[in-house]
Amino acid sequence: MKKFVNDPESVVREALAGIAAAHPELRVDLEKQIIVRSDAPRNGKVGLVSGGGSGHEPLHGGFVGPGMLDAACPGEVFTSPVPDQILAATQAVDGGAGVVHVVKNYTGDVMNFEMAAELAGDEGVEVHTVLVDDDVAVEDSTWTAGRRGTGATLIVEKVAGALAETGASAAAVAAAGARVNEGGASFAGALAACTTPAVGGCGFDLPDDEMEVGVGIHGEPGRRREKLRPARDIAALAVDAVLGAKPLSAGSETIVLLNGLGGTPLIELYLLYGEVAALLDKAGVRIARNLVGNYVTSLDMAGASLTVCKVDAELLRLWDTPVRTPALRWGV
């Protein structure tokens, strides 16, 4: 296994130390393993907390700051955080107006956040939860753990964070987040698996001429394997999957995220974005805003995901408000 690490067991803690050094404007608690906005808790402001396994950076720690998250709790690599951590983050940002948890829909995340919410409730902190489940590669049926939370998480966190900044109630912040999730759909493909620090190996091995279609962000195998195809075919596959699962009427306004999974160069992401934009245009979908880059990653996986999120004027306005975090910044 070839990685810039000292010891696989201490990767998350040591990376947190690096985040602390790089971002003095954040409060990083190495003991509790949480990253907190330095001015938290703010009286009367809803606290916004997210978290999940590490290995998806900049998600979530890179989105902590004014206009977005108040705190993030990174678990071990690809392992959801534990209730203690989530509780510590929740308490650190509770300004008396309640706390909203943004939780990606994975069994482990859901259970650990639920336990933490219960503990927080015992301590008198009202917790609302937004569940993100935008990955349409997974069927949304009672026969599965449900759709995974992936790229739309960033949009949920930005929009909910913007609303929280205005002094809105926890219920309203959670509702806005849920509305984003409702309108969001994602689909990912991979050309090569990732390498986790603890295991070294990969979740799957791909022959040189094949790709995994419908992958998640945890190195797990995808829904199926296909022959590798040109970028334009892969873009069409993703656009079809996304629009197939959540059809958009012509003229719909969207935010589009063309996201790298960590090991794909930006030049390829832009190339893919060009294909996607042309296809969406042909489908009558309007791209009001876009992001191209590595935002919700899967360590060094060579792959990309497309997120298309239907937005109305209010959500778009919330997207546009100033944000100042390590990985997303504008207007300030």
Add this chain to the structure above:
Amino acid sequence: MKKFVNDPESVVREALAGIAAAHPELRVDLEKQIIVRSDAPRNGKVGLVSGGGSGHEPLHGGFVGPGMLDAACPGEVFTSPVPDQILAATQAVDGGAGVVHVVKNYTGDVMNFEMAAELAGDEGVEVHTVLVDDDVAVEDSTWTAGRRGTGATLIVEKVAGALAETGASAAAVAAAGARVNEGGASFAGALAACTTPAVGGCGFDLPDDEMEVGVGIHGEPGRRREKLRPARDIAALAVDAVLGAKPLSAGSETIVLLNGLGGTPLIELYLLYGEVAALLDKAGVRIARNLVGNYVTSLDMAGASLTVCKVDAELLRLWDTPVRTPALRWGV
């Protein structure tokens, strides 16, 4: 070769189309292969142009916009742009106050930019050039093509761009850029080579337990090969190389860039940054500002580079001014 491309020959053009779609605030000329700030040329403002081979994204196109570059001309992958392109970019941003070229010190880049400057001169545009040669892995002797331009390029472009915004003369803008370069030193290591779209293969093959030390950003082999070591040793190696080549007196203020070469996950870059920051602190070097992320890449190379750039109050002030580009944005 596994890449999100249609045809290796059209990668750069198609990626440019994606950049055009993603950034309507920029003017992308697919014919001339240049990316131009939409309000260029601005009367009386020095135009700032950079360029180089593609495959280093976001460098340079991702740094076009208010406060930084006026135009970028991307060549083919790892191949410097041609004079026509550079001339077109130069003319597109000439507001009558002259144009400054930021050129990374590679034989091809230097010659093509020189030819373009000559052609621009024939057209009555005064061109000044800042040569960036910060990579201390290469000996700076008459026996080599000189040091390569790598991570410091970003800092040169930010600082020169900030000064150009104030209406300073071309000579002053070039001088500020040169001052940054003078104080900058970089060093890189790689754990795995990159894959170019045209060739598919890699510049070098590394056994599982070795790393290339002193690599550049073009997939070329490094200065030497070593046994893979823990992140803290690699950080020490880079810090020693950088401070060895350009010693800093205790208390020196610096901007530090811990840069990913494209295939290394952010969690590892932060981990490395933590190590580097501790070492610099021990050496009495002050980190006034830092950046951690993929800024000057080498396609999907697994690797990282460290750039330490000594700055004075004026350079720091210029670094801090608002910038609004696809890849670097603050204050606006």
Add this chain to the structure above:
Amino acid sequence: MDAALARAWVSAVAASVASQAELLTQLDAAIGDSDHGVNLNRGFTAVLAALDSASFETPGEVLVRTGTTLVSKVGGASGPLYGSAFRALGKALGSSSTVDAAAFGAGLRAGLDAVRKLGGAAPGDKTMVDAYEPAVAAFEKAAGDGLAAAARAAADAAAEGMRATTPLQARKGRASYLGERSVGHQDPGATSTWLVFEALAAAAA
């Protein structure tokens, strides 16, 4: 069962998880995210430390502490599930300093109920429940023969349940994302549940 035997059991689980961590992780690589062995090993290492740093009067205390530590150290799906199972088992044993096989069997069922309530998995969903459920049933059935015999029967049933997960299509947890591709792989959680019952049989023998 008394506090010492509870400790011996948990220590045996820890040793077994440590030695089988790679297997568990490999099983998880095939249909999950390659961390099950790493997760449990981190958890049980912390459990050993927690148990070493205190003394316990009752098996219930030992097992509640085990569960609490797992919840706060493991994360993922298996942390809350195993944590809740051990907590529910420990709580069910009450404050007695020794419990008989029947009471212990009831405790195991309380643990199973906790897992099923929290995770919502039914037998056949290709989860740890597929090993846990038959193990509890076998334990209850053999409880009259004493702890050692019941534990042996439970371990054998767990093994069978574990092996029976291979042909199943997953309906819970990460493996469910794979749909039909989950068929043909043994469930990692069912495998670790078998280790837990094997350790019980060994400790009680």
Add this chain to the structure above:
Amino acid sequence: MDAALARAWVSAVAASVASQAELLTQLDAAIGDSDHGVNLNRGFTAVLAALDSASFETPGEVLVRTGTTLVSKVGGASGPLYGSAFRALGKALGSSSTVDAAAFGAGLRAGLDAVRKLGGAAPGDKTMVDAYEPAVAAFEKAAGDGLAAAARAAADAAAEGMRATTPLQARKGRASYLGERSVGHQDPGATSTWLVFEALAAAAA
């Protein structure tokens, strides 16, 4: 040499570069950035198109157009260098519709001077100059025997110069970054220069 022969030569170079592109790129992978074959192939493909879309009266015109096209299509180090070489050669031939071997030899030397002036490389630096320089010298020496013989001598000298780059340590271009590690590899640019002179010998034969 007349315009037709100049065209034939350039076409032969293009064909040779196309068929040897992979070799050139592989040589560049070892001590450079893996693009020399791709670069020249892109350039000479454009040259063929440029020559096809116009008619030329003199060899000088053909070669100036070749050089100009290379400059504007190749990029990298080899684009300006080869581009300038062909431009300087073409210009040196003036407006004559045929030139003899001596004049052509003088043109080749003008091209070499342009390369040396632009790139600053001396013989022994492990660059295209190491093939170009002996080729020109051999051409000049054999010019009295006519174009065909001179071209043949030049090609052979280029081949020898090319092979002699292998043991050298590079002092110019990307290969110089490698220091001692550049030793033991044949220079890609010297190799393409040999192809250029081989094509000349073939066209003039």
